[in-house]
Amino acid sequence: MLRLEGVHIRQGDFDLRADFTVPAGARVAIIGPSGGGKSTLLGALAGFLPLTSGRILWADTDITDAPPAARPIAMLFQDNNLFPHLTVAQNVGLGIRPALRLTADHRATVDTALSRVGLPGMGARLPAQLSGGQQGRAALARVLVQRKPLIALDEPFAALGPALKSEMLDLVADLLDETGATLLMVSHAPGDARRLCPRTILVDEGRAAPPADTTALLDNPPPGLRAYLGV
Numbered sequence: 654m655l656r657l658e659g660v661h662i663r664q665g666d667f668d669l670r671a672d673f674t675v676p677a678g679a680r681v682a683i684i685g686p687s688g689g690g691k692s693t694l695l696g697a698l699a700g701f702l703p704l705t706s707g708r709i710l711w712a713d714t715d716i717t718d719a720p721p722a723a724r725p726i727a728m729l730f731q732d733n734n735l736f737p738h739l740t741v742a743q744n745v746g747l748g749i750r751p752a753l754r755l756t757a758d759h760r761a762t763v764d765t766a767l768s769r770v771g772l773p774g775m776g777a778r779l780p781a782q783l784s785g786g787q788q789g790r791a792a793l794a795r796v797l798v799q800r801k802p803l804i805a806l807d808e809p810f811a812a813l814g815p816a817l818k819s820e821m822l823d824l825v826a827d828l829l830d831e832t833g834a835t836l837l838m839v840s841h842a843p844g845d846a847r848r849l850c851p852r853t854i855l856v857d858e859g860r861a862a863p864p865a866d867t868t869a870l871l872d873n874p875p876p877g878l879r880a881y882l883g884v
């Protein structure tokens with residue numbers, strides 16, 4: 654279980670507060686207006702932003718001050734963060750060893766992950782030699798090899814067309830079924846939240862609310878969310 658206890662994060666003159674739990678294995682969307690603090694929340698969970706006060710716990714272990722690499726969370730951002738001068742296999746390998754000294758076992762793990770996301774034999778290519786959707790798959794492979802119990806996706810497929818996006822959401826769902834990982838997914842698309850995430854955290858007015866039933870929240874949104882959704 655992920656637990657945020659009395660969390661307060663400050664970025665410049667922006668304040669975000671959060672106090673909630675997410676059960677292990679849950680699939681939770683994070684939605685809310687632009688500038689509401691969704692990325693701030695993920696940044697704090699991943700250890701890129703310090704807390705002003707409060708604690709973050711995973712499975713009853715306090716990770717508030719743990720460095721990013723020691724946290725139980727793997728992140729995937731919208732632009733995938735593939736390094737253009739590294740091969741696809743090297744980019745995926747970064748998820749195992751940031752220094753890129755991979756053993757034969759590590760290389761086998763990378764190959765297995767690439768096959769799993771539908772990119773068998775493409776490890777030697779550079780990212781520019783992949784389509785946008787294939788780049789997204791490579792980035793997902795890097796998340797997979799990290800074998801973290803918590804996966805955070807920050808608007809991962811916003812740049813993809815509807816068919817590709819749908820395919821990627823299915824792939825994420827399959828990977829979660831296999832690994833049992835917990836998902837936190839920032840999305841501006843209510844349809845993605847409905848499809849993949851039974852529960853949703855609303856981030857608005859300086860607060861990340863506890864996960865609520867996605868369908869109920871989207872069918873009957875509070876005023877701030879209503880304005881954002883344009884309903």
Ligand SMILES: Nc1ncnc2c1ncn2[C@@H]1O[C@H](COP(=O)(O)OP(=O)(O)OP(=O)(O)O)[C@@H](O)[C@H]1O
Nearest residue numbers: 664665666667685686687688689690691692693694
């Ligand atoms: N480095 C920073 N320094 C100061 N303020 C910041 C910084 N980064 C973000 N902010 C502010 O923090 C607030 C929350 O930003 P954040 O990126 O978390 O929102 P978001 O909900 O992810 O927005 P979007 O949906 O547009 O990506 C905004 O008011 C933003 O201006």
